[in-house]
Amino acid sequence: MRISRCGQRLCVFLVSLILAACGGSSGSSRSPSSQSSVISSSSSSVSSSSSSSSSISSSSSSSASSTNPVTSIVPISVSGNQILFDGQPGSIAGPSLFWSNNGWGGEKFYTEEVVTWVKQDWNAGLIRASMGVEDQGGYIQFPADNKAKVKRVVEAAIANDLYVIIDWHSHRAENNLQAAIDFFTDMAQTYGEYDHVIYEIYNEPLNPEAMGKSTSAEAWSQVVKPYAEAVIAAIRAVDPDNLIIVGSPTWSQDVDVAASNPISGYDNIAYTLHFYAGTHRQYLRDKARAALDKGVALFVTEWGGVEASGDGQVDVGETLLWMDFMREHNLSHANWALNDKSEGASALKPGASPLGNWTDSDLTASGLLVKDIIKNW
Numbered sequence: 001m002r003i004s005r006c007g008q009r010l011c012v013f014l015v016s017l018i019l020a021a022c023g024g025s026s027g028s029s030r031s032p033s034s035q036s037s038v039i040s041s042s043s044s045s046v047s048s049s050s051s052s053s054s055s056i057s058s059s060s061s062s063s064a065s066s067t068n069p070v071t072s073i074v075p076i077s078v079s080g081n082q083i084l085f086d087g088q089p090g091s092i093a094g095p096s097l098f099w100s101n102n103g104w105g106g107e108k109f110y111t112e113e114v115v116t117w118v119k120q121d122w123n124a125g126l127i128r129a130s131m132g133v134e135d136q137g138g139y140i141q142f143p144a145d146n147k148a149k150v151k152r153v154v155e156a157a158i159a160n161d162l163y164v165i166i167d168w169h170s171h172r173a174e175n176n177l178q179a180a181i182d183f184f185t186d187m188a189q190t191y192g193e194y195d196h197v198i199y200e201i202y203n204e205p206l207n208p209e210a211m212g213k214s215t216s217a218e219a220w221s222q223v224v225k226p227y228a229e230a231v232i233a234a235i236r237a238v239d240p241d242n243l244i245i246v247g248s249p250t251w252s253q254d255v256d257v258a259a260s261n262p263i264s265g266y267d268n269i270a271y272t273l274h275f276y277a278g279t280h281r282q283y284l285r286d287k288a289r290a291a292l293d294k295g296v297a298l299f300v301t302e303w304g305g306v307e308a309s310g311d312g313q314v315d316v317g318e319t320l321l322w323m324d325f326m327r328e329h330n331l332s333h334a335n336w337a338l339n340d341k342s343e344g345a346s347a348l349k350p351g352a353s354p355l356g357n358w359t360d361s362d363l364t365a366s367g368l369l370v371k372d373i374i375k376n377w
């Protein structure tokens with residue numbers, strides 16, 4: 001059976017059965033924010049969902065995205081807590097590439113062929129280029145290599161009519177502010193005229209303690225927000241309009257804190273929300289709703305169905321609750337990660353081709369579910 005041809009809810013039920021049979025893998029490195037997780041049963045994944053089939057037109061309470069599927073590249077703007085596509089509410093979905101760092105393994109998928117494949121076979125609306133910064137093999141150590149990888153993906157996305165997120169994939173971006181300013185100035189000069197391009201200027205700030213702050217409000221106002229304002233000013237000096245996405249403390253979970261003291265003076269600013277469904281549940285949806293209620297726009301530039309470590313089994317039921325939440329609020333999203341590392345979050349099995357052309361047998365349990373979600377978004 002081809003998973004992409006059945007209804008999403010049926011598909012995820014079947015995937016959940018596969019997951020139950022296969023289990024997860026070990027050895028992870030996504031982030032230091034791992035917490036314990038409880039795996040939901042397949043029955044809860046079915047009963048907890050309110051929508052009945054796979055297409056965007058059938059999804060639940062918010063009519064905006066269901067009546068405005070984004071089918072071409074148009075200018076993105078922000079109005080209140082909504083991200084608009086050519087002036088209309090909507091949302092897009094696609095995969096995130098893994099860290100670009102030299103020698104980490106995920107960089108081999110930064111190819112034109114992969115971008116073309118996820119557009120054609122996954123019906124992806126976006127792809128995220130996650131340029132590692134301060135860690136070994138990243139942009140600070142190898143700027144030309146890492147920039148070249150990002151540019152290859154951006155140019156392939158433009159050629160294939162995909163939106164593309166240029167992600168400064170950092171946990172300590174404030175330590176390299178000038179490098180970020182120089183990099184994004186270059187990206188804005190090169191690509192700012194293309195509606196495809198989205199700037200994500202700080203992937204995941206750490207928790208307040210790691211920044212020497214006692215509260216998230218302090219970490220935001222004294223560390224992350226000043227960094228963001230400086231990078232935004234540099235981008236806006238070149239590119240007046242493309243969407244800029246800002247991180248928040250606690251691995252981009254404290255969107256409610258940022259929303260209480262938002263960046264002002266610039267148009268088309270949104271805040272990234274990151275979740276891992278095996279760890280982050282209703283409490284984080286409540287924080288997201290609080291941020292929306294305060295009037296800021298959100299974009300889920302990174303999510304996983306597994307635990308926050310990037311490993312473990314896919315929590316199908318909780319993932320579907322998140323999908324319903326994102327449809328309800330027109331939240332666009334990118335799944336972590338399009339990579340073949342042996343860990344739960346990887347969409348690809350070890351050894352998958354860096355040229356695309358994957359069959360379903362090349363996809364992991366997470367990859368099968370994610371492809372189905374993206375294809376039917």
Ligand code: MG
Pocket residue numbers: 192193194239240241242
């Ligand atoms: Mg522009």
